[in-house]
Amino acid sequence: MLDLINVSMTFNPGTPNAKTALSNFSVxxxxxxxxxxxxxxxxxxxxxxxxIAGTFFVDSGTIKLxxxxxxxxxxxxxSRIIGRMFQDPLKGTAPSMSIEENLALAYLRSGEGFSPxxxxxxxxxxxFREKLSLLGMGLEDRMKQPVGLLSGGQxxxxxLLMATMVTPxxxxxxxxxxxxxxxxxxxxxxxxxxxxxKNHITCMMITHNMKQALEIGNxxxxxxxxxxxxxxxxxxxxxxxINDLLDKFKAGTGQALDNDRMLLS
Amino acid sequence: xxxxxxxxxxxxxxxxxxxxxxxxxxxVLDIADLTTDGCFVLGAAVSVMMARAGHPILxxxxxxxxxxxxxxxxxFLHTKLKVPSILSGIITNTGLYTINLMVMGWSSNQSLxxxxxxxxxxxxxxxxxxxxxxxxxADWYAVILSGIIVVVFALLxxxxxxxxxxxxxxxxxxxxxxxxxxxINPSFTITVGLCIANAMTALSGAMVGQxxxxxxxxxGTGIVVIxxxxxxxxETIIGRRPFFKGIIAAIIGSIVYRVxxxxxxxxxxxxxxxxxxxxxxxxxxxxxxxxxxxxxxxxGKKISHANGKGGKDNA
Numbered sequence: 001m002l003d004l005i006n007v008s009m010t011f012n013p014g015t016p017n018a019k020t021a022l023s024n025f026s027v028x029x030x031x032x033x034x035x036x037x038x039x040x041x042x043x044x045x046x047x048x049x050x051x052i053a054g055t056f057f058v059d060s061g062t063i064k065l066x067x068x069x070x071x072x073x074x075x076x077x078x079s080r081i082i083g084r085m086f087q088d089p090l091k092g093t094a095p096s097m098s099i100e101e102n103l104a105l106a107y108l109r110s111g112e113g114f115s116p117x118x119x120x121x122x123x124x125x126x127x128f129r130e131k132l133s134l135l136g137m138g139l140e141d142r143m144k145q146p147v148g149l150l151s152g153g154q155x156x157x158x159x160l161l162m163a164t165m166v167t168p169x170x171x172x173x174x175x176x177x178x179x180x181x182x183x184x185x186x187x188x189x190x191x192x193x194x195x196x197x198k199n200h201i202t203c204m205m206i207t208h209n210m211k212q213a214l215e216i217g218n219x220x221x222x223x224x225x226x227x228x229x230x231x232x233x234x235x236x237x238x239x240x241x242i243n244d245l246l247d248k249f250k251a252g253t254g255q256a257l258d259n260d261r262m263l264l265s
Numbered sequence: 266x267x268x269x270x271x272x273x274x275x276x277x278x279x280x281x282x283x284x285x286x287x288x289x290x291x292x293v294l295d296i297a298d299l300t301t302d303g304c305f306v307l308g309a310a311v312s313v314m315m316a317r318a319g320h321p322i323l324x325x326x327x328x329x330x331x332x333x334x335x336x337x338x339x340x341f342l343h344t345k346l347k348v349p350s351i352l353s354g355i356i357t358n359t360g361l362y363t364i365n366l367m368v369m370g371w372s373s374n375q376s377l378x379x380x381x382x383x384x385x386x387x388x389x390x391x392x393x394x395x396x397x398x399x400x401x402x403a404d405w406y407a408v409i410l411s412g413i414i415v416v417v418f419a420l421l422x423x424x425x426x427x428x429x430x431x432x433x434x435x436x437x438x439x440x441x442x443x444x445x446x447x448x449i450n451p452s453f454t455i456t457v458g459l460c461i462a463n464a465m466t467a468l469s470g471a472m473v474g475q476x477x478x479x480x481x482x483x484x485g486t487g488i489v490v491i492x493x494x495x496x497x498x499x500e501t502i503i504g505r506r507p508f509f510k511g512i513i514a515a516i517i518g519s520i521v522y523r524v525x526x527x528x529x530x531x532x533x534x535x536x537x538x539x540x541x542x543x544x545x546x547x548x549x550x551x552x553x554x555x556x557x558x559x560x561x562x563x564x565g566k567k568i569s570h571a572n573g574k575g576g577k578d579n580a
């Protein structure tokens with residue numbers, strides 16, 4: 001489904017600040033894979049996401065999604081087939097526009113069949129209402145309200161809905177529950193699981209919660225210094241404990257996982 | 266009094282497209298577009314020159330087209346060549362000075378003498394009409410025509426902002442990250458927005474040019490600040506939310522500004538030359554208002570904090 005082949009990316013090349021974030025990075029995802037990704041700060045997790053989403057073009061290598069070479073496809077065109085969520089709930093929605101208008105924008109990703117001069121129809125509204133009611137947050141009765149009035153958790157749930165409204169080929173979740181309180185985070189994780197399973201979306205999720213990393217999905221990457229140092233799935237994964245994971249990390253990188261947040265959770 | 270009101274309505278409607286344009290660029294797209302001054306003169310120049318050539322009506326859409334081109338240049342500099350938006354506007358504005366002279370046949374002003382304008386056409390039409398009601402309306406021809414044009418374009422823009430393309434443009438000014446993630450090309454939406462905004466500015470220039478029967482190379486100076494003042498006055502009166510109030514605010518603000526202008530002009534409480542300075546101060550204060558309020562709140566906090574300590578430090 002997703003192939004990164006020998007992808008390299010260096011920031012600020014030729015300066016004292018040069019930082020090689022990815023070097024000869026290769027990864028293959030099967031259709032329907034749900035990969036959780038853990039790794040210390042600066043391991044290249046977000047850089048990998050940015051490379052896939054097209055925030056920048058990589059120095060070398062090839063990125064393929066569903067057989068299509070997207071290495072040099074601009075970000076806004078990739079977003080038609082790639083859904084993405086960030087840690088910051090403010091990033092995914094337009095605050096001064098209403099819930100309804102935000103959803104209409106997300107709908108644009110389906111591309112075909114929309115005249116740029118068409119308005120939101122009643123049929124669209126009906127569909128938005130149905131989808132919103134799936135979130136179980138009562139947002140379907142607040143469709144005319146500006147998104148800026150929603151709480152962080154509500155905004156993140158709405159962003160999830162928007163990112164998956166037109167089923168993407170790939171969903172990138174960058175610690176999308178890290179800024180939420182535990183209860184809301186659970187709710188958003190539940191919704192994520194439901195939506196991903198129901199629509200059979202290939203998904204990658206960065207998390208700092210080790211327990212979550214092993215519980216959700218079917219595959220886990222441990223990343224360090226721009227490389228996947230441990231890639232586990234199937235039976236081996238189901239037997240893994242958090243301590244195993246820490247050991248694997250030490251074995252793979254020769255150093256302990258240096259992230260307090262991760263150990264505590 | 267009626268005369269003051271009439272003048273204010275006339276000028277208010279004639280200039281109302283400028284605050285509407287600024288509503289699109291400054292409020293919706295969140296870009297301070299300084300193309301406005303030169304673009305206004307460009308619209309006036311094109312429309313007056315067309316009227317001189319005997320095509321007053323055709324002059325209006327052509328002026329808007331010219332304005333859209335000016336907006337396109339600014340947008341191109343900003344989106345493709347990554348020039349900061351304010352600088353893009355200033356660069357285009359500077360270039361437009363020469364373009365405007367060129368349009369005006371390398372002369373710094375041009376006048377219409379006996380040639381008909383859209384206003385004279387309507388005035389004569391009303392005067393010669395058989396219905397008596399129309400004849401009495403003939404005195405208000407400028408208010409009627411500019412009012413209709415402004416209302417029609419305001420409605421068109423409102424309808425447009427509700428379309429999918431319009432929503433994309435609004436989102437561009439609201440959350441750029443989200444726009445990219447929604448498969449919208451922000452360069453495209455900024456370009457469309459700036460073209461529309463500058464077409465509206467040029468429309469205003471085109472109407473003013475034919476109404477005053479003259480165009481001067483410097484007639485656009487300060488138009489952007491006056492437009493902002495109108496927008497802010499209007500928003501203070503009728504509010505900013507929901508967003509479509511902004512367009513109504515632009516029109517109301519423009520009329521209120523011209524009422525103030527007319528009152529100053531006729532009562533002579535101040536020399537008219539002061540108006541630009543006052544306008545500048547009003548705009549600066551209005552935009553600075555949140556910062557000023559914060560500063561006062563902070564000072565208040567400091568004072569109450571000092572008092573709370575019981576003056577121990579000072580004693």
